[in-house]
Amino acid sequence: MIVSNAVRYPTYVPATVAEALEQKAGVANLLPIAGGTEVMVMFNEGLLAPCPVQSLHRLAPEWGGIREAEGSLVIGALATYTDVRHHPVVRERYPLLVEAARVTGALQIQNRGTLVGNIVNGSPAADTVPALFAYGAQVRLLSTRGERTVAVTDFYTGYRKTVLRADELISEIVIPPPADGARHYYRKVGTRAAQAISKVVVAGVRGRDSVRLAWGSVGPTTLRTPKTEAAIASGADADEAVATLATEMSPLDDIRSTRDYRLAVSQNLLREFLKRTSPGG
Amino acid sequence: MKVDNDVALENRLSRVDALLKVAGAAKYASDQYPAKMIYGKLLRFPYGAGTVKSADADAARAVPGVLEVEIDLAETAKYPGWVIGHIVAENRAAIGDAEEAAALAFDATSAASVADRQYDGAGALDAEAKQRVDDVLGRSAAVVEGTWRTQVQTHSCLETHGTVVDFHGDSADVWGNSQSTFSMLDMAEPLGIDRSAVRVDNEFVGGGFGSKFGIGAEGRLAAQMSKKYKRPCKVMLDRREEHLDAGNRPGSIQYIALGAGEDGRILGGRIDGVSIVGFGRGGGGVTNLGDKRFDNYDLGAYEFTQSEINLNFSKPRAFRAPGWPQAVFALEGAVDELAEKLGIDPVEMRRINYRSARRHKQLGIGAELIGWNRRAPTGSQTGRVRTGFGVAGAMWPVWNTECGAEADIHRTGQVEVRVGVQDIGTGTFTLVTDVAAHELGLDRSLVRGKVGRSSYPQGPGSGGSQVSRAAAPATTHAVRAALADLTKIVAKEWKMKPEDVGYSGGVFTGGAKTLEWRKACALMSGDKITASGRTETGQEGDGTSDCVQFAEVEVDTETGIVRVKRIVAVHAAGVIVNRITIENQICGGVVQGLSYALFENVRLDPNTGAMVNPEFINYKLAGPVDIPEIVPVLDVEEGDTGVRPIGEPATIPTAAAIGNAIANAIGARVRELPMTPERVLAALDTKGAGT
Numbered sequence A: 001m002i003v004s005n006a007v008r009y010p011t012y013v014p015a016t017v018a019e020a021l022e023q024k025a026g027v028a029n030l031l032p033i034a035g036g037t038e039v040m041v042m043f044n045e046g047l048l049a050p051c052p053v054q055s056l057h058r059l060a061p062e063w064g065g066i067r068e069a070e071g072s073l074v075i076g077a078l079a080t081y082t083d084v085r086h087h088p089v090v091r092e093r094y095p096l097l098v099e100a101a102r103v104t105g106a107l108q109i110q111n112r113g114t115l116v117g118n119i120v121n122g123s124p125a126a127d128t129v130p131a132l133f134a135y136g137a138q139v140r141l142l143s144t145r146g147e148r149t150v151a152v153t154d155f156y157t158g159y160r161k162t163v164l165r166a167d168e169l170i171s172e173i174v175i176p177p178p179a180d181g182a183r184h185y186y187r188k189v190g191t192r193a194a195q196a197i198s199k200v201v202v203a204g205v206r207g208r209d210s211v212r213l214a215w216g217s218v219g220p221t222t223l224r225t226p227k228t229e230a231a232i233a234s235g236a237d238a239d240e241a242v243a244t245l246a247t248e249m250s251p252l253d254d255i256r257s258t259r260d261y262r263l264a265v266s267q268n269l270l271r272e273f274l275k276r277t278s279p280g281g
Numbered sequence B: 001m002k003v004d005n006d007v008a009l010e011n012r013l014s015r016v017d018a019l020l021k022v023a024g025a026a027k028y029a030s031d032q033y034p035a036k037m038i039y040g041k042l043l044r045f046p047y048g049a050g051t052v053k054s055a056d057a058d059a060a061r062a063v064p065g066v067l068e069v070e071i072d073l074a075e076t077a078k079y080p081g082w083v084i085g086h087i088v089a090e091n092r093a094a095i096g097d098a099e100e101a102a103a104l105a106f107d108a109t110s111a112a113s114v115a116d117r118q119y120d121g122a123g124a125l126d127a128e129a130k131q132r133v134d135d136v137l138g139r140s141a142a143v144v145e146g147t148w149r150t151q152v153q154t155h156s157c158l159e160t161h162g163t164v165v166d167f168h169g170d171s172a173d174v175w176g177n178s179q180s181t182f183s184m185l186d187m188a189e190p191l192g193i194d195r196s197a198v199r200v201d202n203e204f205v206g207g208g209f210g211s212k213f214g215i216g217a218e219g220r221l222a223a224q225m226s227k228k229y230k231r232p233c234k235v236m237l238d239r240r241e242e243h244l245d246a247g248n249r250p251g252s253i254q255y256i257a258l259g260a261g262e263d264g265r266i267l268g269g270r271i272d273g274v275s276i277v278g279f280g281r282g283g284g285g286v287t288n289l290g291d292k293r294f295d296n297y298d299l300g301a302y303e304f305t306q307s308e309i310n311l312n313f314s315k316p317r318a319f320r321a322p323g324w325p326q327a328v329f330a331l332e333g334a335v336d337e338l339a340e341k342l343g344i345d346p347v348e349m350r351r352i353n354y355r356s357a358r359r360h361k362q363l364g365i366g367a368e369l370i371g372w373n374r375r376a377p378t379g380s381q382t383g384r385v386r387t388g389f390g391v392a393g394a395m396w397p398v399w400n401t402e403c404g405a406e407a408d409i410h411r412t413g414q415v416e417v418r419v420g421v422q423d424i425g426t427g428t429f430t431l432v433t434d435v436a437a438h439e440l441g442l443d444r445s446l447v448r449g450k451v452g453r454s455s456y457p458q459g460p461g462s463g464g465s466q467v468s469r470a471a472a473p474a475t476t477h478a479v480r481a482a483l484a485d486l487t488k489i490v491a492k493e494w495k496m497k498p499e500d501v502g503y504s505g506g507v508f509t510g511g512a513k514t515l516e517w518r519k520a521c522a523l524m525s526g527d528k529i530t531a532s533g534r535t536e537t538g539q540e541g542d543g544t545s546d547c548v549q550f551a552e553v554e555v556d557t558e559t560g561i562v563r564v565k566r567i568v569a570v571h572a573a574g575v576i577v578n579r580i581t582i583e584n585q586i587c588g589g590v591v592q593g594l595s596y597a598l599f600e601n602v603r604l605d606p607n608t609g610a611m612v613n614p615e616f617i618n619y620k621l622a623g624p625v626d627i628p629e630i631v632p633v634l635d636v637e638e639g640d641t642g643v644r645p646i647g648e649p650a651t652i653p654t655a656a657a658i659g660n661a662i663a664n665a666i667g668a669r670v671r672e673l674p675m676t677p678e679r680v681l682a683a684l685d686t687k688g689a690g691t
């Protein structure tokens, strides 16, 4: 494809959140750009239909940081993977996020790409989303009409479909603290060692009497497997858990992998999860 | 005159063009922006076969900046990427807009996109041949029978094919990125001028691997448009076009039935090789297996048959050791399976059956370096991650080609050497410089090697791994001739006979007199002395480039992911000029072989015939993290003559060695490339030994 013609993408650069929200409400089809690691690839490939774009970079003072509020972790819309990897609180308490950030793209992508940018498009292969599912994260949406907060598990309504409205921007992701003593497990299986879209990705948190498992690239959206979680929580052994998983997961064939492979590997990873997080282990 | 071993001058200096390349100062064809340049772009059919249903060429022509739009509605396309027209414009953005405005719509007709649909087993043998095969297998102590498959791989050159042509009426300047500087003179034909009126600048080439010979459709369009608009014209392929229509290594389906005696000696059997060759022939197929001259092995009494399956895909082109990696993957896999059946160690099996004594020695070197004694019996491991070791070997014939060179010695003491051959990343600049510096005993900083222009003396294209072998002695001859002329000047000054003047390490001597290089050069009456030299076909001796490679891998039995930990690559290297460039060739060959083994794969949509992955997102190349420690070993023997071919043999055995290592680790064999996690898990599953 031919390089797109930049003239056809008028650019807005808001200096404040208020201005950003006004533009988002007033300009039709306005496309936000955070790190640009998705948008610019589409642009270069000629796959981005001409539209006005909104660069969020000047909002960094308001939206750039990672902080703690009322015991929860708050990740601003412009926080990058690198920020996530290096933040002491994230490193101490949210190992799944550190791991997800570590296996996303490579350093260049991690320096530019944002966590929020990763969740917006509803790609079932987005690598941080299973971690956010496993931690029960909340997504904060702003517009000139006000603010609302949605559980990340309710954010997606179908393949690449979300509840985000045309006039809304995401301001931050809020993540409650994991239970004390919980065990965390994250694994990405890609087509090569780095810079690869996942074939299967799983994130799991196991507390004393609770289990949360989230899977990427095995369905139309990132998904949890509640029956398997319940089975494990009520003491099922590995064979039972694996059998249950097969009843509630039906991955597809695509260019990156096959249904059979995805199911088999998901089952293998579930066994590994159980071994690694077993209370006695 | 035979100069073979005279070019021995092993050094470890970095490439002479390294700084130019890392600093972006090396100008490739795509970096050329002559004034008033226009841009051309080929339009291509996206599906396996069909025609253009509709197009709005007028709307495309109306886009500001567009000079010309041609769309051929009558053309019947036969593969994805088939040229159906072109756009020429003042800038690239206008081309994009014009392509959109043209609103091309297509009628796709049915296309052959799945080789296996056309494959119905090995071809029939006549009764006698069949009897011979049955007999030999019948008296074998062990027989292996199976079908191996290899994928279609594209060359994936970092710099896509492309050309800039500036036509001046009766002459033209051409900036190309060809593997053959002199094949770019074919531009004369579309330009309608004499070959001698074409000036080719082909100095920097971003990879070729066999795909960049001749002027190509892109060069032809650039020539035609430059001629028509009397302005320079650039046509560069984009990555999609590069995958679709700039060459590929044919796929293969290989049926092998081989038998061996109790002692491990291969007795014979049969090999049936089918090449998956796309729309036209070429690219080597798997034909080399049948050529006795190139035998890796003493295969005893065997029947060899071969045929082709045509898909609606572009024509293959020669690709780094055409036909070899696919053939060696299958054959070395089959030999490993025989060894396993007979309970013979794979290294020993090769000692019994390799013809080449050189390779016997290399097996010992490689086994020691990889730590072959750590190899556990095949299938004996039970952990989640299992380690395996594998070996494979190959050879490459030596070609001897004519090559010319020219050397100047300047009054200032500077030396310049010109050879028209190209540097496609292999290090020809460095080779020419180092050979000349060594020959004169001068510091490298005084010598400038120049390559890649049609105004320099002619030499071979970069095919068959022959450029270094030809350019090194040609350079030596030219430099010696220039030195002889300078010696005459010194002799005259000293009133001696030239024969009585000696020279070594930058100093002339005669009787008690000595004269340092720069002072001797200052004696010249003119600005410089120029002399030429050449090598002739068949002049520089022969031999083969034997090699063996060993692989150590780890296989994760939970995901099927293979991590190559180490490759030891032992290669007959002949005369070594620059150690860095030769080791770099070996490592590059291994990386490309590993990428072929585990990742690369052209995927065609079985319904539309379109290529589904004409990019680098889903056409996966090995990335830096996938690349293991590579240990290149240069095997040099007393009596080796000339610079040996290395570029091609380096990539041949890698996939086979990795395949054998995987089988050793997991006790199950993947007989199909690429050896993806899906295939590894499936192999484990069939074996019934999953986790």
Ligand SMILES: Cc1cc2nc3c(=O)[nH]c(=O)nc-3n(C[C@H](O)[C@H](O)[C@H](O)COP(=O)(O)OP(=O)(O)OC[C@H]3O[C@@H](n4cnc5c(N)ncnc54)[C@H](O)[C@@H]3O)c2cc1C
Pocket: A031, A032, A033, A034, A035, A036, A037, A038, A039, A040, A041, A056, A077, A103, A104, A105, A106, A109, A112, A113, A114, A115, A116, A117, A118, A119, A120, A121, A125, A126, A127, A128, A168, A169, A170, A171, A195, A196, A197
């Ligand atoms: C080479 C490469 C490798 C990659 N590897 C991976 C990988 O391994 N795993 C993976 O999951 N992803 C990967 N990606 C995809 C991408 O990098 C991530 O999804 C990244 O998180 C996107 O963030 P960004 O800030 O760059 O997004 P942008 O490109 O700026 O935006 C992405 C989308 O989010 C929207 N958006 C951004 N911010 C907001 C906001 N505040 N409110 C509303 N909408 C917003 C944009 O409009 C756009 O639609 C890779 C990309 C590249 C180019």
